[in-house]
Amino acid sequence: RDHTLYPAAMFLQGLRLYRKWCRFSSPITQLLILTVVTFGVLAPLICHRLLHSYFYLRRWHLDPMSQEFMKQNQEEGQAALRYFEDLQTPNSSKLSAGMPIRPWLLVTIVTVQRRKEFHYVLQVASRFHRLLQQCGPHCQNYQIFLCNVEQDPGSYQDATLLGTHFAMVSRYKNWEDPDTSVNQFEKEKRDYAFCLEQSLLAYNPEYLLVVEDDAVPEEELFPVLHHLLLARLSKPHLKDALYLKLYHPERLQHYINPEPMRILEWLGLGMFLGPLLSIVYSWASGRPRLTWPIVLFFALYSMGLAELVGRHYLLELRRLAPELYNVVPVTECCMPAMLFSAPSARRVLGYLQGLQCRRGFAKDTALYSLLRTKGERAYVVEPNLVKHVGMFSSLRSNDNPKLL
Numbered sequence: 001r002d003h004t005l006y007p008a009a010m011f012l013q014g015l016r017l018y019r020k021w022c023r024f025s026s027p028i029t030q031l032l033i034l035t036v037v038t039f040g041v042l043a044p045l046i047c048h049r050l051l052h053s054y055f056y057l058r059r060w061h062l063d064p065m066s067q068e069f070m071k072q073n074q075e076e077g078q079a080a081l082r083y084f085e086d087l088q089t090p091n092s093s094k095l096s097a098g099m100p101i102r103p104w105l106l107v108t109i110v111t112v113q114r115r116k117e118f119h120y121v122l123q124v125a126s127r128f129h130r131l132l133q134q135c136g137p138h139c140q141n142y143q144i145f146l147c148n149v150e151q152d153p154g155s156y157q158d159a160t161l162l163g164t165h166f167a168m169v170s171r172y173k174n175w176e177d178p179d180t181s182v183n184q185f186e187k188e189k190r191d192y193a194f195c196l197e198q199s200l201l202a203y204n205p206e207y208l209l210v211v212e213d214d215a216v217p218e219e220e221l222f223p224v225l226h227h228l229l230l231a232r233l234s235k236p237h238l239k240d241a242l243y244l245k246l247y248h249p250e251r252l253q254h255y256i257n258p259e260p261m262r263i264l265e266w267l268g269l270g271m272f273l274g275p276l277l278s279i280v281y282s283w284a285s286g287r288p289r290l291t292w293p294i295v296l297f298f299a300l301y302s303m304g305l306a307e308l309v310g311r312h313y314l315l316e317l318r319r320l321a322p323e324l325y326n327v328v329p330v331t332e333c334c335m336p337a338m339l340f341s342a343p344s345a346r347r348v349l350g351y352l353q354g355l356q357c358r359r360g361f362a363k364d365t366a367l368y369s370l371l372r373t374k375g376e377r378a379y380v381v382e383p384n385l386v387k388h389v390g391m392f393s394s395l396r397s398n399d400n401p402k403l404l
């Protein structure tokens with residue numbers, strides 16, 4: 001007896017029973033049962049632990065998952081510390097003499113001190129360092145640059161450690177109050193502008209990737225950037241963009257967002273899966289005729305399922321190949337990882353210098369608000385190419401942060 005044939009035999013038997021049942025029940029009853037079973041039983045059972053799904057059981061899982069994330073992240077911080085402690089220190093002449101004259105891509109990490117035990121900046125820098133090593137000759141013209149905007153740079157041990165491995169600039173010399181009349185968000189913007197300016201002055205790179213000190217790059221960052229910069233961004237409408245965002249918060253990635261591109265994507269999904277699922281249904285129920293109401297039902301069914309399970313998880317499928325990554329017009333919020341061409345970095349610097357930030361109008365909102373008035377375009381890559389790990393913000397106090 002061939003035991004491997006059991007599942008196939010069971011499937012055929014089930015199909016036979018199902019077809020018999022279908023003959024005596026109306027399609028409306030069948031589709032109603034399918035809807036109830038999918039949305040009421042299967043999806044909640046499968047998805048209740050998925051953080052970015054509507055089925056997520058926040059009350060049950062949010063606290064333990066947040067604690068677990070922080071515990072793991074602290075361990076990753078320790079691992080990053082060991083990474084640099086074990087790494088051989090390059091001699092200082094190598095740090096400057098080995099530098100390419102004009103890097104193709106400069107990665108600038110903007111950092112201030114916060115929650116020492118997590119070593120956020122070490123996590124970011126160690127991952128970039130390792131990815132560059134793995135990338136080898138393809139990334140020969142890449143450079144990492146640390147921009148330390150801590151007011152008391154002497155006390156910032158992680159930055160001091162990184163200064164022995166990477167080129168670094170410090171905005172403040174000793175403990176220094178930059179300007180008491182300046183609010184925290186204006187200071188943050190000025191710090192960012194300083195880092196942009198220093199990167200351009202010191203390296204004049206072709207492309208500049210400015211990352212915040214809690215944005216850990218994904219493994220595929222460099223191959224995807226290669227593809228985007230060499231194949232996709234050479235197209236005129238993308239080439240002159242003001243910036244390309246490599247991260248957008250997962251909680252804002254749903255279809256039900258006032259964004260035309262997403263709505264189009266959602267409709268496209270329904271138009272693709274609607275007919276496909278209808279064909280499967282017709283075949284399984286033994287009804288050869290496809291009717292419009294059934295196609296429409298499955299289109300809405302798949303669109304509803306995709307939204308409720310979470311668009312974020314569908315986007316993850318795009319990681320299979322660099323060609324599958326989406327590049328769409330940006331929306332407001334957040335700039336943990338921003339890619340600029342040299343001319344666009346100069347334009348951003350000028351714009352930032354002309355802006356005044358405050359609570360509720362931080363640098364990300366300010367920059368986004370400029371797009372329309374200055375006639376600029378900007379894009380975001382999906383899925384995210386960095387992971388935001390900083391549960392504790394250096395700008396907004398929160399002693400008990402949660403993943404959502």
Ligand SMILES: CC(=O)N[C@H]1[C@@H](OP(=O)(O)OP(=O)(O)OC[C@H]2O[C@@H](n3ccc(=O)[nH]c3=O)[C@H](O)[C@@H]2O)O[C@H](CO)[C@H](O)[C@@H]1O
Pocket residue numbers: 110111112149184185187188189191192211212213214249333334335336362363364388390392393394395396
């Ligand atoms: C994940 C996420 O949504 N992050 C956004 C959020 O940051 P957060 O509120 O998460 O703040 P954060 O602690 O991640 O700091 C953002 C960046 O500002 C830097 N920093 C901090 C303090 C300072 O005095 N000077 C300075 O330059 C810091 O090193 C980091 O690179 O809001 C900011 C605007 O306010 C930006 O839009 C961030 O992208």
